[in-house]
Amino acid sequence: NAGVTQTPKFQVLKTGQSMTLQCAQDMNHEYMSWYRQDPGMGLRLIHYSVGAGITDQGEVPNGYNVSRSTTEDFPLRLLSAAPSQTSVYFCASGREAGGSYEQYFGPGTRLTVT
Amino acid sequence: AQKITQTQPGMFVQEKEAVTLDCTYDTSDPSYGLFWYKQPSSGEMIFLIYQGSYDQQNATEGRYSLNFQKARKSANLVISASQLGDSAMYFCAMREGWAGNTPLVFGKGTRLSVIA
Numbered sequence: 001n002a003g004v005t006q007t008p009k010f011q012v013l014k015t016g017q018s019m020t021l022q023c024a025q026d027m028n029h030e031y032m033s034w035y036r037q038d039p040g041m042g043l044r045l046i047h048y049s050v051g052a053g054i055t056d057q058g059e060v061p062n063g064y065n066v067s068r069s070t071t072e073d074f075p076l077r078l079l080s081a082a083p084s085q086t087s088v089y090f091c092a093s094g095r096e097a098g099g100s101y102e103q104y105f106g107p108g109t110r111l112t113v114t
Numbered sequence: 115a116q117k118i119t120q121t122q123p124g125m126f127v128q129e130k131e132a133v134t135l136d137c138t139y140d141t142s143d144p145s146y147g148l149f150w151y152k153q154p155s156s157g158e159m160i161f162l163i164y165q166g167s168y169d170q171q172n173a174t175e176g177r178y179s180l181n182f183q184k185a186r187k188s189a190n191l192v193i194s195a196s197q198l199g200d201s202a203m204y205f206c207a208m209r210e211g212w213a214g215n216t217p218l219v220f221g222k223g224t225r226l227s228v229i230a
Contacts, residue, residue, distance in 0.1 A: 102161070
């Protein structure tokens with residue numbers, strides 16, 4: 001199993017450009033999430049999904065769109081990149097497991113917006 | 115209001131000593147789970163330990179234990195016999211409810227430095 005994969009690993013965008021960060025998991029997990037990590041801010045939730053066709057907003061959703069057409073994929077779209085979106089982006093997938101919950105993270109995408 | 119509070123931005127510990135990383139949480143849901151993750155300088159997020167709100171005993175995983183004090187709403191991580199490889203950022207997180215539709219929310223983290 002590859003686990004949670006994210007592409008690209010690094011990306012530089014100019015202000016106003018759009019792009020999609022890819023996330024895929026091969027563990028058949030129901031739950032998938034996108035977080036951004038900024039220095040001193042921890043991980044902040046952008047969007048999440050509890051299954052194919054179902055998404056919801058997290059703490060910092062503005063400027064980002066998501067869709068979940070399959071269980072495996074959960075892409076994050078930046079509509080019009082801004083310097084404030086410079087960050088490290090983590091995708092995660094999770095499942096209920098014997099009364100607890102397991103969540104696994106991808107390796108992250110480092111995005112710089114100039 | 116912050117749901118997860120980690121009040122220690124940075125901590126130092128001598129190698130082979132034990133260290134406690136603080137985490138307090140805020141929820142009115144009687145059902146929740148608490149998590150700790152480690153993020154070394156390489157950047158990946160590594161799951162360490164989980165505690166459910168109804169678990170009677172404190173969770174332990176090797177050198178990691180979770181000091182769960184429900185009345186005080188605290189879930190401190192204790193690392194015993196610290197090693198140089200424990201130097202990393204540590205994040206506390208919470209998931210509320212059993213409905214299965216709530217994601218993990220994270221604190222801001224504590225940077226632990228282990229000194230030889």
